[in-house]
Amino acid sequence: MTRVLPLLLLVACGGEFSVATYNAGLAVNFVPGANERTPATAQAIAGIDADVVCLQEVWLPDQVSTVESAASAFPHQYFPEAQQLDFAAPACEEADAQGLIDCLQDNCTDICGDELPDCVLSSCAIPFITLEDDCNRCIQANVDKDPQDVFDLCTTGGTEYAYGGSFGTGILSKHPIVSTEELVFESTTNRRSVLHAVIDAPKGEMDFYCTHLTAVFSVIPYPRAEGSWAEEQATQISTMLSWMDETGTREYRVLAGDMNTGPEVGDSIAEVPDNWDLLAAAGMDNAWVSQAGECTFCPDNDISSVDSDDEGVVIDHIFTSGFKSGEAERILDESVEIESCGEMIPGAHSDHYGLRTVLK
Secondary structure (H helix, E strand, C coil): CCCHHHHHHHHHCCCCEEEEEEECCCCCCCCCCHHHHHHHHHHHHHCCCCCEEEEECCCCHHHHHHHHHHCCCCCEEECCCCCCCECCCCCCCHHHHHHHHHHHHHHCCCCCHHHHHHHHHHHCHHHHHCCCHHHHHHHHCCCCCCHHHHHHHHCCCCECECHHHCCCCEEEECCCEEEEEEEECCCCECCCEEEEEEEEECCEEEEEEEEECCCCCCCCCCCCCCCCHHHHHHHHHHHHHHHHHHHCCCCEEEEEEECCCECCECCECCECHHHHHHHHCCCCECHHHHCCCCCCECCCCCCCCCCCCCCCECCEEEEEECCCEEEEEEECCCCEEEEECCEEEEECCCCCCEEEEEEC
16 A cells, blocks of 8 residues: 555646656767767756656766766766676787778778778678677777777777776666666677666656667677577576566566667567567566557668668667556657768767656
8 A cells, every 4th residue: 555555646636757768879989979969968868858767878987977967857866887897818819800900991091980880891891700709899899999999909908898898878867766786687799787776756666677788780790609699689688577577576667778679560660579579578568569659760860770761660668567558759859960070960869769658
């Protein structure tokens, strides 16, 4: 009764409680204009009309500080500490990595950082994909650095994870955060985890989970001897759902974030459908999918990596249980001009659009 009474009072008074998820796309040298977008994207995040927000891809310390300062309407904030892992021996032999460096110097010297990933895959794909796994993993993990700096780092040591081992995730709340914990996943290139915060919400305490699962790439090689991007993601989903069952002891539960998997719904195509089935089998509500909502990673967003003639995908999700979910809506999907490589281009605040769901 102690948890039900606040809910009844809230509904009787016509109140609302809403949650949101948003991938800010502040991946330097991977998503266009990450450095230039940071101040405006932080202000956009600050304006999200929600009680609790799950953020992804706020990778670097200065990005976190900018968001924390801008989002003063959310006095309760949780961003986990980075966890880097160094190679015990040099990740790359100089002779092996030199071929890639030579190719980059021949083909990719007169471009800015935002254009480097495309140049690597279009002009230097062979020397990139034929690297030994450890070397390839180190080079992928240092996407935000100059190629020569990456060569120097990976041939003398090397790091496993991008952006200093940051998880890129965080929780913003207008209500007190009672406790926090984190489950770290096995992951490649980027550190991945699921955050768990107990929120002292008007409905009573709720279990709020926030995550960003491994992306399943089609053109970037999986730099390990065994497994694949999809298998890594599937393991994360199974591990996460089991952990939620162990730690989610409250009546109200939310799982939000960029899952990098989603169903065929509306005009959107399926993304890693077998893994989506694992999530759907958990039996939680998903208002946006139930409404056959539009894509969240879309071809009409010029800074996303979806080709303009491709269909979009719904990979950002808010799952709930214990609530009667109200309507969901897509947020931060307005067109804005951003600066990338010294030019103003049409785009959005991120390469993703966000979602907001009202819970009743």
